[in-house]
Amino acid sequence: MPTVVTHALAGATLVALASRKPVSTPDMLPWLALCGAAAMLPDLDVVTFKLGIPYASPWGHRGFSHSLAAAAVCAGLLAWLCRPLWLRVGLSAASAASLLFLSVASHAALDMICDASFGPALFMPWSDHRYLSGWKPIEGAPIGLKRWFGPKGERVVQTEFVYVWLPCMALWAGRWLSLRRAGEARA
Numbered sequence: 751m752p753t754v755v756t757h758a759l760a761g762a763t764l765v766a767l768a769s770r771k772p773v774s775t776p777d778m779l780p781w782l783a784l785c786g787a788a789a790m791l792p793d794l795d796v797v798t799f800k801l802g803i804p805y806a807s808p809w810g811h812r813g814f815s816h817s818l819a820a821a822a823v824c825a826g827l828l829a830w831l832c833r834p835l836w837l838r839v840g841l842s843a844a845s846a847a848s849l850l851f852l853s854v855a856s857h858a859a860l861d862m863i864c865d866a867s868f869g870p871a872l873f874m875p876w877s878d879h880r881y882l883s884g885w886k887p888i889e890g891a892p893i894g895l896k897r898w899f900g901p902k903g904e905r906v907v908q909t910e911f912v913y914v915w916l917p918c919m920a921l922w923a924g925r926w927l928s929l930r931r932a933g934e935a936r937a
């Protein structure tokens with residue numbers, strides 16, 4: 751799996767791109783922070799390792815928790831619980847829930863291009879098939895702190911930087927430029 755910080759960045763970037771308001775608007779930051787946090791949620795399932803549920807199980811790591819159905823439930827709950835955050839940025843309930851869904855679902859999309867044994871069970875509970883892309887450039891992040899200090903940890907940081915952080919930074923820069931141009935055109 752990519753690290754949770756990388757998942758948060760990807761989720762928040764997608765939501766920011768879908769918004770017309772500049773990120774510098776004070777109310778946008780808490781909303782984007784919520785969307786970033788939402789993108790991290792599926793990996794709370796690492797607790798299943800402690801519970802003795804095997805990785806290969808549909809209820810284990812990257813199983814149901816990484817499905818589109820779980821993303822929809824998560825998005826609905828978060829939209830309901832955090833209503834003031836999306837109201838302040840002028841979103842409707844449907845738009846807020848859709849953007850939260852996009853953010854949570856981006857987690858599974860990134861996991862699919864990550865070099866790991868099992869991909870996300872996208873269509874649980876209807877199918878327990880695990881989906882992994884044929885192109886998996888991102889090194890799987892180790893679980894446990896020890897293995898971070900070595901070549902494996904370095905590869906994780908390098909591949910996440912190249913395949914997620916750089917594209918996200920380019921998208922943020924593009925968005926900033928387009929908002930600036932739109933502002934200049936109105937002036």
Ligand SMILES: [Zn+2]
Nearest residue numbers: 751792793861
């Ligand atoms: Zn994951």
